[in-house]
Structures are given as C-alpha cells and as structure tokens.
Amino acid sequence: MPAHDEQILVIPAAVVERIAPFEGFTTEVDRYLEAILNDDSLEFRPRSEMELDPSFKQLIPYVILRHTDATGVPRIFNYTRGSGQGEARLHARRSIGIGGHISSEDAAPPDDRHDYGPYRNGMLRELAEEVQLNSAYEEHCVGLIYDSSTEVGRVHLGVVHIFELAEARVEANEEDICDPGFVTVDELRRDREQLEIWSRLCLDSLLRE
Numbered sequence: 338m339p340a341h342d343e344q345i346l347v348i349p350a351a352v353v354e355r356i357a358p359f360e361g362f363t364t365e366v367d368r369y370l371e372a373i374l375n376d377d378s379l380e381f382r383p384r385s386e387m388e389l390d391p392s393f394k395q396l397i398p399y400v401i402l403r404h405t406d407a408t409g410v411p412r413i414f415n416y417t418r419g420s421g422q423g424e425a426r427l428h429a430r431r432s433i434g435i436g437g438h439i440s441s442e443d444a445a446p447p448d449d450r451h452d453y454g455p456y457r458n459g460m461l462r463e464l465a466e467e468v469q470l471n472s473a474y475e476e477h478c479v480g481l482i483y484d485s486s487t488e489v490g491r492v493h494l495g496v497v498h499i500f501e502l503a504e505a506r507v508e509a510n511e512e513d514i515c516d517p518g519f520v521t522v523d524e525l526r527r528d529r530e531q532l533e534i535w536s537r538l539c540l541d542s543l544l545r546e
Contacts, residue, residue, distance in 0.1 A: 344381040346439035346455060347393040348373050353483075353494065362497075362542035364480045370496060374456055381441040387492060394494035398460035399434035399482065399535060401497065401544075404472075404505040404519060412505060412519035413544065414468075418533070419513030430533035433525065433540070434497075437463040460498070467514055471506035480543060482535050495535055497543070 353359075356372055363369070373379065373396070387393050402414035415433045439459030464470070480497040484490030509517045522544050529537060 342383040342385050343438065344441035345384045345387060346396050346441075346443075346459070347380065347382050347387055348376060348396060348494070349378050350392050350394055352376050352378060353394060359481075359483060360485060362480055362482055362538045364542075366478050366480060366496075369481050370478065373494075374454075381444070384438065389492070391491040393492070394483075395492055396439055396456065397493050397495050398436040398439075398456070398463065399495040399497045399539075400436050400460065400464055401433050401499045401539060402435065402468075402470075402474075402502055402507055403499055404502040406505070410521060411544075412521055413525060414505075414507050414517065414519055415525065415536075416509065416517040417515040419511075419515045431528065431531045431536065432533050433536045434495075434533075435464055435467050436460065436495075437467075456496075465510075467509070467511055468517075469508040469510055470500070470502070471508065472502040472504040474500040474502045476500050480539075482538055484534050484538065487534060490534060497539060499543075 352373060353369070356369055382393065387395055403411050404414075405411045413433050414435075415431055417429065417431050437459075439455055443459035443462060444455040477499045478496065479499050482495035482497060483493075505519050507517070507519075522540070525532070525540050525544070529540065532540065
C-alpha cells in the first residue's frame with residue numbers, strides 16, 4: 338500500500354444488493370441513499386485497493402450545474418477532463434458532472450462552513466476545488482448511477498445532484514477542467530458519444546430540453 342494512500346468512503350456491494358440491485362440510473366434516492374449513509378459497514382478504505390475491488394463501491398457525488406436562461410431554455414455546464422483529473426480512465430471525455438471521492442479528511446469535526454457530515458462535506462469540498470460558483474443556487478439530489486459495463490464503473494456508485502443556478506456564472510478552478518461552458522440539452526445529445534458513461538446515463542434518464 339502506498340505510504341500516503343488516500344482513504345476513501347466505500348460501502349460493501351452486498352449492502353446495495355440487499356436494498357435492491359440496479360443497473361444504470363435510478364431516481365429512488367430515498368430508498369438507497371439514507372440506507373447506505375446510515376449503514377454500519379460504511380467506512381474509509383485505501384483507494385489503491387478499492388480501485389481494484391468490485392466487492393466495495395466508492396461513493397461519488399456527481400453534481401450537475403444547470404441554468405435556465407431568460408427564454409426558458411435549460412443549459413448544462415460541461416467540460417473535458419484533462420490528464421490531471423484523478424480518474425485516468427476518464428481522461429479526454431466530456432462530462433456534465435462535478436465531483437470526486439469522499440476522503441477521510443471529510444470526516445473531521447465539522448467547522449462553521451458546513452455542519453453536514455462526511456458525505457456532504459466531501460461533495461462541497463470537491464465542488465469548491467474544481468469550480469467557482471458565482472451564483473445562488475437550489476440543490477436537489479435526484480438519483481444514483483451504477484454501471485457494471487466498465488472497469489471503472491464496477492467500483493463506483495454515483496449520487497447525482499442538480500444545482501439549479503440563478504445565473505450561468507461558473508469558473509474552472511483547475512487547469513484540467515478544459516473547455517468549460519454551458520450548452521443546451523440538444524447540443525449534449527448531438528455530441529452524446531463524446532460524453533463519459535455517467536453523463537450519458539444522466540442525459541438519457543434525467544435531462545430534458
């Protein structure tokens with residue numbers, strides 16, 4: 338195990354299967370998320386081990402930033418993942434999701450900024466690291482993603498959040514958030530094959546023009 342191996346939040350796959358196995362995208366947030374986050378077997382384990390062990394699922398917040406313009410057309414923030422982004426298997430793919438692993442550092446005693454617990458602390462930390470939101474927003478947790486068709490998909494469980502932005506004002510905080518901007522759902526559909534799988538699942542199951 339590497340000397341400084343990140344400790345990340347995982348849940349045994351058996352817990353998810355006990356609730357009900359699913360594939361692709363599910364909107365049953367209440368059924369899954371509370372049970373997972375309150376399960377006694379939720380724990381932090383070394384990332385290097387978990388990337389190769391599908392008997393555990395790494396919990397990944399996946400935040401979609403959406404703004405509806407003055408004409409009533411929703412636009413989605415999207416970008417290309419650069420080579421410095423954490424998951425090498427996703428590099429050069431377009432994405433509509435912001436997020437990453439929940440680290441053991443997110444389990445530190447909550448401070449004055451967000452008194453929420455590890456999962457939410459991690460989601461807000463990842464969001465702040467990757468982009469700067471210069472807009473008020475309303476937040477909604479809308480679904481979960483699981484994709485067993487790929488090596489990376491088999492070890493991750495995505496939790497999808499939509500942030501409804503009052504203004505389309507988002508700036509990248511990292512060089513590896515490449516070519517960022519807002520596009521319509523129709524534009525995303527046109528370029529669907531360029532999207533990473535989780536973004537395709539959200540586009541097909543959740544997003545409407």
